[in-house]
Amino acid sequence: MATTLGRAALLLEPGQPVSVEIDAPGPNEVLIRVVASGVCHTDLHVKNMNGLGMNFPIVLGHEGAGYVEQVGEGVTHLVPGDPVVIAYRAPCEQCPACKRGDLRRCWMALRPKLRIKRKKDGATCAQVLRCGTFSTHTVVHSKAAIKMPANMPLEKACLIACGxxxxxxxxxxxxxxxxxxxxxxxxxxxxxxxxxxxxxxxxxxxxxxxxxxxxxxxxxxxxxxxxxxxxxxxxxxxxxxxxxxxxxxxxxxxxxxxxxxxxxxxxxxxxxxxxxxxxxxxxxxxxxxxxxxxxxxxxxxxxxxxxxxxGDTLPSYDFPLLAQLYLQKKLDLDSMVTSIITLNDVEDAFHEMETGNVIRSVIHLG
Ligand SMILES: NC(=O)c1ccc[n+]([C@@H]2O[C@H](COP(=O)([O-])OP(=O)(O)OC[C@H]3O[C@@H](n4cnc5c(N)ncnc54)[C@H](O)[C@@H]3O)[C@@H](O)[C@H]2O)c1
Ligand SMILES: [Zn+2]
Ligand SMILES: [Zn+2]
Missing domain, CATH: 3.40.50.720 (NAD(P)-binding Rossmann-like Domain)
Incomplete structure (x- = not known):
């Protein structure tokens, strides 16, 4: 399958977003067209703490929602067009906690292969918490893409993913x-x-x-x-x-x-x-x-x-539940979005977070 062209805000390339190329999803992976991503303080920590152990360049962002664009081999529970929120802790099904059935205590998480490349030199990008949602497209493990109800607005749903x-x-x-x-x-x-x-x-x-x-x-x-x-x-x-x-x-x-x-x-x-x-x-x-x-x-x-x-999450259970609570007006996500920004404004959003009066800035990607 062909690569997808996208734009991403990369760490080490502050300021304007840069062009990236995204490889097709591999087995059990999905390519997501990201439409909204919250800016969490952990992204700022990754920036301030020199990448927190990840190799540069890094695509920040782990509070994302979007639409499935392509599914890799073996993916049967999602089809292109499905609206999803991306989970950064989908249980690995391999660790001691998962083996004993305690999925909420999973020691690890399912991870995709790294498929985002910086266009100018082909450098492979790390993805914060296996997500990388400050990008128009990303590839995640298919079990980390959690389907949302059709009437759930994705620019609110993205907040479910982390905060x-x-x-x-x-x-x-x-x-x-x-x-x-x-x-x-x-x-x-x-x-x-x-x-x-x-x-x-x-x-x-x-x-x-x-x-x-x-x-x-x-x-x-x-x-x-x-x-x-x-x-x-x-x-x-x-x-x-x-x-x-x-x-x-x-x-x-x-x-x-x-x-x-x-x-x-x-x-x-x-x-x-x-x-x-x-x-x-x-x-x-x-x-x-x-x-x-x-x-x-x-x-x-x-x-x-x-x-x-x-939140010791089991995303496949918790994300739809939180979406339902929102749709039933029991969980307020609307007031949590204090500003809507573009991919060009990530640095400003970090600055605003450090100085004060913001709950969540949400990046609209399309
Ligand atoms: N454990 C996890 O899974 C997880 C998930 C998401 C975020 N986090 C972390 O949780 C923290 C909060 O994230 P956030 O996105 O809500 O950040 P935020 O910047 O939105 O909120 C932090 C709040 O702490 C307040 N604060 C600062 N110093 C204080 C003090 N001495 N006493 C009381 N309040 C004080 C700030 O005014 C601000 O309102 C960050 O460290 C983030 O990295 C952890
Ligand atoms: Zn596990
Ligand atoms: Zn977070």
Whole structure:
């Protein structure tokens, strides 16, 4: 089959998008015409952390949705024209967790062969998290392309792929919130606001949003926080514990990536509560957890610390469910899109993310 010509924003080629050529999909792969991609903070981390171990050039983007354009050999569950959201953690079916049937705890993910080439020199491009959605076209493993209902708008559906499934999934799968639980969410960006939405869907009692940006705190309330705390106004641990009946919260979710926020999440727990670490840590990051304090120490407070990767998602089940929740108006994706941009504006979107008042910029590709 012929190669497809496309345009992609490559890392190491900042500014204008460059031309790329995309090889035909191989066995069990699909070529996707990407129509929308959210810009997640993890893409910015990849940029700021020198590629996070990937070889340059790199096609960023892992919050993408589009249409199947070609299917490779052996693909029977998709046909050209199907609308899909791309999952970066489709279970590998090989690792110990998959073998014992615990697909949500998969150690790896299905990956395609790298099929995007920079046109000027034929250099093979890495794809962030096996996706590479800051591109008009990409090739992914066929089981990572999750079919959407025909009436699901893809420029909203793309958010499901990372920010939304991570935040909502943290409250459904990683550390399931029970009805009536008190919940704190540290960091109210795209992921944290999705945690708030998940906690609300799970019928939490108090949902306390913590951020350093007053605009984010206003949005936290719009998305379902019952209380908010500006961490710049004093000790957020004391403020959250006071709001949670003086005893702390049953669940604290950290969606920032700073060690201090993980320490705060653990310290604000009620007895036998669970803290969930979601934010991507920087290199050489470590935390200091007190074990022995009678009120907030890990031992005496019987604290549990979990780590969330992509909301422990099983994409084939979760993505259609989240789309249904959106179509039933129980999950707000519309308000999460704060700006619609083009492939030329990726650098601006990163800058906006670093400086502030954005939930998700969504790149429209066609
Ligand atoms: N574990 C996963 O599977 C997964 C998935 C997606 C994103 N992430 C990571 O989660 C983090 C959040 O992603 P995002 O896209 O929501 O980012 P974002 O930039 O949209 O949001 C981060 C928020 O943290 C707030 N913040 C910064 N410092 C703070 C502090 N000291 N206390 C409280 N709030 C503070 C910011 O104001 C901002 O609102 C990033 O580190 C990202 O890489 C992890
Ligand atoms: Zn696996
Ligand atoms: Zn992401």
């Amino acid at each position: 939304v499934v991570t935040g909502v999934g943290a409250t459904f799968n990683t550390s399931p919130v029970y009805a009536g639980a008190n919940v704190a969410v540290i960091g109210c960006g795209g992921v944290g606001l999705s945690v708030i939405q998940g906690a609300k869907l799970a019928h939490a009692n108090k949902i306390i949003g913590v951020d350093v940006n007053p605009v984010k705190l206003k949005w936290a309330k719009d998305f379902g926080a019952t209380h908010v705390v500006n961490a710049r106004d004093g000790d957020p641990v004391a403020a959250v514990r006071a709001l949670a009946d003086g005893v702390g919260v049953d669940f604290a979710y950290e969606a920032v990536g700073k060690p201090i926020c993980i320490e705060q999440a653990v310290k604000m727990l009620a007895y036998a509560g669970t803290a969930t670490h979601i934010g991507l840590p920087e290199d050489n990051a470590s935390v200091n957890l007190d074990l022995s304090d009678m009120d907030t120490g890990v031992y005496w407070n019987k604290a549990c610390l979990r780590v969330c990767h992509a």
